[in-house]
Amino acid sequence: MAIKCIGILTSGGDAPGMNAAIRAVTRAAIYNGIEVKGILRGYRGLITNEIVPFKTNSVSNIIQQGGTMLKTARSKEFQTTEGRKIAYETIQREEIDALVVIGGDGSLTGARIFAQEFNLPIVGLPGTIDNDLQGTDLTIGYDTALNTIMQAVDKIRDTASSHERLFFIEVMGRECGFLALNGAIASGAEAAIIPEKSMEQDQLADLISNGFRKSKNSSLVLVTEGDITGGAMAMAERVKKEYPQYDVRVSILGHVQRGGSPTASDRILASRMGAAAIDALLDGQRNVMIGIQNDEIVYVPFSKAIKKNKPLQQDLLDTLKILSI
Numbered sequence: 001m002a003i004k005c006i007g008i009l010t011s012g013g014d015a016p017g018m019n020a021a022i023r024a025v026t027r028a029a030i031y032n033g034i035e036v037k038g039i040l041r042g043y044r045g046l047i048t049n050e051i052v053p054f055k056t057n058s059v060s061n062i063i064q065q066g067g068t069m070l071k072t073a074r075s076k077e078f079q080t081t082e083g084r085k086i087a088y089e090t091i092q093r094e095e096i097d098a099l100v101v102i103g104g105d106g107s108l109t110g111a112r113i114f115a116q117e118f119n120l121p122i123v124g125l126p127g128t129i130d131n132d133l134q135g136t137d138l139t140i141g142y143d144t145a146l147n148t149i150m151q152a153v154d155k156i157r158d159t160a161s162s163h164e165r166l167f168f169i170e171v172m173g174r175e176c177g178f179l180a181l182n183g184a185i186a187s188g189a190e191a192a193i194i195p196e197k198s199m200e201q202d203q204l205a206d207l208i209s210n211g212f213r214k215s216k217n218s219s220l221v222l223v224t225e226g227d228i229t230g231g232a233m234a235m236a237e238r239v240k241k242e243y244p245q246y247d248v249r250v251s252i253l254g255h256v257q258r259g260g261s262p263t264a265s266d267r268i269l270a271s272r273m274g275a276a277a278i279d280a281l282l283d284g285q286r287n288v289m290i291g292i293q294n295d296e297i298v299y300v301p302f303s304k305a306i307k308k309n310k311p312l313q314q315d316l317l318d319t320l321k322i323l324s325i
């Protein structure tokens with residue numbers, strides 16, 4: 001069936017570059033003679049029928065803006081069969097032939113289920129700062145968040161070195177240590193405590209026993225948020241109890257990491273991926289996420305993209321360790 005009209009939505013956590021992706025999808029679709037409908041507030045907007053027709057100028061002047069002009073939401077109703085049925089009725093009523101979904105693993109899990117249930121072509125774009133989707137080297141928003149972290153850590157470093165303190169800086173990432181690990185390399189931090197290593201080693205004890213701080217008057221350690229590592233507060237509590245000789249402080253970066261104008265890399269990535277989403281649909285692809293591997297666009301089946309435990313490159317861990325002597 002020829003695709004005459006697509007719907008586009010952003011879902012889950014917002015990420016810088018989502019707007020650039022919305023713009024690219026919209027413009028590439030219109031360029032190819034396809035009508036575009038913007039769906040507000042993610043899957044919830046499909047259930048509550050919040051649909052707006054998009055023209056080329058609907059996406060003017062947004063490439064540089066963080067967040068998402070379509071708004072985003074988390075929809076419990078969409079996780080039920082009844083909710084998705086209502087969503088599909090909206091799709092039929094609006095004569096939408098295919099969907100482009102921009103979001104993280106939860107959003108793409110929802111997309112996969114929805115596509116299968118109603119035989120609807122859906123293409124996903126990886127929109128999350130966590131870089132936790134498989135089959136793509138990068139996700140939209142990751143580079144901007146990494147730069148924000150680097151700038152914040154640079155500032156914290158001034159205080160840390162003036163006071164000779166040990167700082168635990170908590171960053172986002174949930175089950176993925178990319179932001180902590182690359183954030184640590186980029187800011188010259190001493191170490192990263194990441195979920196991927198939490199099961200196999202006591203990262204804090206290793207850090208201290210490896211001569212941590214011997215030759216330095218301040219130390220910065222990035223810690224991935226969440227239950228797996230315990231987060232920065234838990235690390236600081238442990239240091240107070242087990243290594244009371246250290247003057248320890250905590251800084252939780254929080255939502256500043258998700259905001260701000262996207263970097264050039266994120267805008268370019270989002271633009272390429274957005275245009276590729278339309279190519280994919282025209283090419284008869286469905287139920288794939290657009291990924292990037294070695295700077296080339298690839299199609300990644302949803303089932304692969306949402307698999308947990310994206311591997312971290314060992315050389316990054318080695319580099320951080322070597323450079324922190």
Ligand code: ATP
Pocket residue numbers: 011012013014043073074075076078079080103104105106107108109110111113127128129130
């Ligand atoms: P982020 O990684 O930034 O948190 P995300 O896309 O993983 O983004 P989630 O809150 O996990 O964010 O998912 C967003 C939405 O996707 C949910 O609110 C829900 O509507 C839908 N969704 C998630 N999982 C499922 C599922 N198993 N079935 C149907 N829909 C789902």
